[in-house]
Amino acid sequence: MAGSVCVEEDDPHVNSVVDMSSRDLEEVPFEYRVVGRFHCVTQLLLQFNSIVSLPDDLPIVFPALETLNVSGNELETLPDSLSLLKDSLQTLSAAENVLHHIPEGLKKLVHLRVLRLRGNKLVRLDNVFGTNMTNMRELYIDENQLVRLPSELCFMTALEILEASDNKLTYLPDCFGNLKMLKVLNLSNNQLKEVPSSFSQLPSLITLDISNNMLSSMPNQLVSSYCLQSVFLNDNLLTVMSEWFSNTSQLQELDISNNSLEGDALPQAFGLQSPNVQFLSLAGNHVTRLPESLCNMSHLRELKLGSTIPEIDRRAFQNGNWLHSLPEEFGGLVSLERLWLDENKLNCLPQSFGSLSHLTFVDMCQNLLSELPDSFCNLSALVTLYLSRNQLSVLPPDFGKLSQLLEVRLDNNLLEMLPKSFEELTQLKTLDLFCNKLRDFPRFLVNFSQLSRLDLNNNLFKFNSDDVPLSFCKKQYASRPDVEGWKGKARVDILPMEGQKVILSKTESDEACEPLVEMSDVFRRALFKGQSIWKSHSQSGKRPVDASSIFKSCLREVIQFEDTMDNQADLKSDGVFGSKQDYDKTPADAVDSMRSVKDSPENWLPPCEEDWDAEINENNHATDVQFLDSLSASQSQYKDQVVVNLSSEQRAMLRLTLEKGLPYYDVKDQFYINVALQTEKSMVKQDLPVGLTQQLIVEGQFDDL
Template sequence: MASPLSALLLLALLALPAARDAAQDRVDDGGGYEDEEGEAVEEGEGVLPSPGQRQGSCPSSCTCSPDGAVECAGAGLDSFPASLPADTQLLSLQNNQIEVVPIAALKRVPLLRTLNLQNNLITSAGLPADGFMVLKELQYLYLANNKLTQTPGSLPASLVSADLAANFLTAISPGTFGGKPDLRSVYLHNNRLTNAGIPRDAFLGSDAVETLILSSNSLTRAPLGLPPALQRLHLRNNKLHSLSGGAFDQLRDLRELYLQHNQLNDRSVDAKTFTHSRRLEYLDLSSNNLTLVPRGLPARLVILHLERNAIAALDSQGLGRLRSLEYLLVHSNRVRAHAVGAAAFRNLRRLHTLHLYSNELNRVPRSLPAHIKVLMLLHNTIHEIRAQDFAATPELAELNLSFNRLSTKRLHPRAFTRLSKLASLDLTGNQLTHVPVGLPASLEVLRIQQNHVAVLGNGALSGLPALRELMLSDNALASKTIAPNIWAQLPSLTTLDLSSNALTVVPSSLPASLEYLYLQNNRINSIPEGAFSTTPNIKGIFLRYNRLPPHVKDMFMGLEELQVLDLTGNFDGTPEPGADDGEGGDGEGGDGDEEEGMGNPQKELPQRRRAVERGTSVPRPQKT
């Protein structure tokens, strides 16, 4: 069984990287950290204890384990604890109001391995100049989200990870991160670092660093002299305008490079920029000023982000050598169909995900990758799908054509017939008047919301045995324009959305597989007898804002799997008895008579409706 200290160490090491990632996400979204003040430092002496020796006492607002873990997070402390057990190895002081870290206090815990001081009020004046050097065993130091303007002058050679993110640092001292053979990760994002503030010898003697986060600073070019073992380098949210000059030549093990949200243009990235980055697998160049796919990209790339640039064309010069590429994200650019070269994707035999949405495509590009599985073409101006558009993509499983200009007349009857593996098709937000014909039998999800579909004839949904979700909301369907037994053709259907149409009656002959039925915002004024007799597995019925009379509540008795019933906005606006305040009345409690096998419907249905309106779970019928 793991010791309490081991468990706390594991929790600390798992939680803190997650906190760092969350902080970086806030930075990317334009967020930040709160700023605080700090003060000066005290000095003192300490005595080196032998392992296992207990000296000092546990602070009253903290929790101390016998194995050397002291937990003081969020304890309301405004000063560093004056007394700590001498054998402390893990000290958590995050989320307090500490301003000063006295060297005397550090000397009393010479066995300390993990020190977490993030989210306090510490300034550089509040840190002892070389005070951390007394901690010869220190491996993990967390000082993020304070108000440091300078890095500590020296840190112990034993250091493995240091987090100084979200401060006000403008420069790095050579003694801070240099000369540390065990150092693996350094987090410096969300500071005020400039190129002048990162000397070439900043990491000299720390050749094992694998992760360096410099995002959200004020860098104009990639720093030089970075650790040669780097595998993950974050430079996003800076002011980079050039990557020339051999910036990455010494980083031969680099696998992930984040360059998004900078000022890079076509001249910034030349054919030699990544010459020596032969192991690079992940490259993010999104949100820059590129108009072309950069030349000379590493052949081993697996994921390439180029979204939110000004790219107008795709050709083999930029993409031809990327034989390992699996994900290509080129959405939110200016790509036009005629500017997609016939050989642009020819060598991309591993490419399975292609994002081309929010471009200027007026048709499906020719010569799509043969092994593509996910194709995103939404938010373009595509007005026609021809018979051959997807003929060469038999592996396609997910196709999104939503929010284009497709009409039923310009959708070829054989447009999708060859897609024998297609599982999801999204045609939302087009100009269709009918469900497309020739849909593949493999289809599991079909979305045709926000179109002009007015009729569902007898064969409209035939040949779709695997269909689980059918979304037809915001169309022009009426009860009389839906074939009576059309739903029986869908034996696997679990979700049916017919909301925001012109229905006057709840559909009948629904499949037994159905679990969720969405009918809100129609004109439904009646529920046929036995409408739900074929749906024993139904869990949710949504009839909000229709024209149903009060007596329809009897129609839902016997649906033992029903969890949510939403009848809000029916009954001519008159609430059911007891439904106005949710207290007492006939809606809850009481000793009234009950029918055999279930609770009294006069009690349960108002209770269910109130639960729906409150957002709480819906009670099931009570068994007797």
């Protein structure tokens, strides 16, 4: 017992607590069921056990209980004998059980002030509440399976908090407006299609949450509009805003996102009549204009006017609004810190935009912006900037003045060059320049020491690719401390890199270009592979890649060596090179198959669009199969390394690699098999990792590994 127990019968007014919470109890211990010993205990705490039932004599053993907490157990019902506590019990907590039924005796607890029944399996509450439960202040019945609220609820005229979210409510009792003292009302995540007319007579509401229902309208008038501070009507079917929104002088939070609001949506004088708003969301509607009065909301800190769908779930459709422009005095939102304008139709920004001196986050992806105003560079507090999928062809000359920037996404634009001041953004950690029209390689990026994610793919760079270092990680274990039984591994991403220099084949156009400077690992990966950046770059969240240029020469060489390959031993494997049907294919068969697709290599190559799930797993690759086309046969002096547990496309490339005598690198699983290619295609097993369970069989030359 954590608390003290009152046993002094001569002083019945001494308060005490019996605390048996979190003890893995399956029942109330017998020693706490002695009549007469606990007559002055006022609090009995039994929460977070495994109790399946309460003893019927519990009110007799604890006759003076004011607080009973049995939350977090496995109770299916409560004893009807609790009605014996009608003169004392004020707080009853039975949340997070498996209650299917509440006894009718509960209605006799006329002094009950707080009732918590959250997170049970209640379907109905008929005959549970009495007409004389007028002392009830707080009622928590959320996260059940209730389809309606009983009319007796309306007799709780002193009720201040009603939490009934996450049920299956389809309507409210007509007398709902009788709850004159109600301050907090949460009816979110139900199936309400309308509210009764008496709803408008609730005079004391401070917080109103009816989000995620099926409401197509709200009452035109609401008596409590003048005192409302937080209103959440998001995820409904509202087409217009009610008149009472013009009288919300105390409003601080308003979320009406993901409805069907059109046109102006907000009242013209909204910004003047609700000057204290700090959070406003109109995201996911069909709003075309914002009222000029919005610019007077000097306390606004977050404004959401874009999409409501998480970017990882987005597809090729518009989910934001239809804003073509912002009010000229938009810069009057002097306290604004975070702004979402993604997926609109903005073609320009007002000059006053640069006055948003507290702005730290801006998302303006998927608009029609062709340029940014010069004042944009005055956003000195800006840390995160998303401008993906616009029509930007140039950035302001002073873009480098945004010295606090850590993340910039400019993918899928029309940028042909970066301003010289860009090189001043040395604090950048993420830079996405995918799919632009850049021709001059941004060599200053090598000085961006904080850069960890960089994407330069799909641009128009031309440069000499000589002397590009190739790095890969080897699996290592951290040193073992002097602690018995300790096991652990060093994080691969913080291990020192090992590598060797690989000379890539030149083209005639490369000869006139300057060699690249020494590159960091992230720079290298951005150049040759493209580091995954969690942002949808095009259409259905996949990034297009020019697959034909990757393996074109590889296919060409295979076709040329067809006769030679017909005379060589067939490569077979178990669990490495393909399915059972692939084992029976001869090299000639494979070549015939490849010849049939030589004009459409994308049908044979790895998927030519970016798959985000796959990119997560491959995020730390030092290189991939894109190197194979550029590697020359003269590099056979390097010790070849083959990684197991490959994808089907990688298996196909591995087969071609072995035929061409080229090395293959992959660090996906950090498992390596070192092999030496001989002229007769025999292979020698070397330095296999301990515990490696894969098998590699090549024409009987290898035993099971």
